[in-house]
Amino acid sequence: MWKTILFLIFTLIVVPIVAFYYDDLPSITQRSTLTTLTYVYVVSALLCFFVSTLAKNYSQVDKLWSILPIVYVWIACVDAKYEPRILMMAILATIWGLRLTYNFARRGGYQWRFWEGDEDYRWSILMARTEFQPHWKWVVFNLFFISFYQLGLILLFTIPIVKCMDGKPLGIWDYVLAGGFIVSVIIEAIADQQQWDYQNKKHQAIKGEIEMTNIYKRGFLDSGLWGVVRHPNYAAEQLVWILFYLFTISATGIWVNWAITGCLLLVILFKGSSDFSEEISGEKYSEYEAYRKRVGRFVPGLK
DSSP states (O other): OHHHHHHHHHHHHHHHHHOOOOOOOOHHHHHHHHHHHHHHHHHHHHHHHHHHHHHHHOHHHHHHHHHHOOOOOHHHHHHHHHHHHHHHHHHHHHHHHHHHHHHHHTTTTTSSSEEEEEOOOOHHHHTTGGGSSSSSHHHIIIIIIIEEEEHHHHHHHHHHHTOOOOOOOOOOOHHHHHHHHHHHHHHHHHHHHHHHHHHHHHHHTTTTTTTOOHHHHHOOOOOOGGGGGGGGHHHHHHHHHHHHHHHHHHHHHSSSSSGHHHHHHHHHHHHHHHHHHHHHHHHHHHTTHHHHHSSSSSSSSSS
């Protein structure tokens, strides 16, 4: 586990350095915007660390996952004086953020006491592992991975909007990418809704309110989009930010540039996150291993 964590932190530092080395340095306007965004990031990460430590609720970053990108893109949009492509990207990111914020809110993620709310069940499982004993190891993990790494990732997968500043005029490929972005958000919304419906009915069956059929005895969803891939919401989320990066190619003509860091690290993060989730599911549900062998992880046919 620690090797994975150190690798992720290492990539957060090294990948941006390499990406900047092989591309033109940001312009004065871009550097100014990046500085502002970095200030917001650092303050947010420190707040998440202190609040989560005091409240012992380690899902503070989850509360900001869908909100900070909206803040970032509109800061960039104002700095870019509402360039057409930048405005389009800001609107798209806002649509994504509002949809995901709603999904998190209905699960109880937000409370009037902002430090409370639903906590990701995986944190308590992870914290109890021997790798995080004594407790100071968990504090270090919370500071560097949960708070700074994850919020740094949010900043990085939003940065393509900064790279697009002063880009080429808006073209047909921008509209194609925008369409793909919207479709990806819709897929993610459908996947989340299917999971929401299944979990609610499963808990109703456990309480005896509806019949406990084999579908709910199984314990996990394997139909709908979840019968196509095991993590359709994760797959769509990754696609959203890969498409967001592709706007930089339309804007600059440069296929590999310093804005690529975020979507690459997001793919790595979701690989590790899904590994951990599936390890837990495999221990809880006897049929999960057969499901893993039958259905691809993010892409149909690719296990």
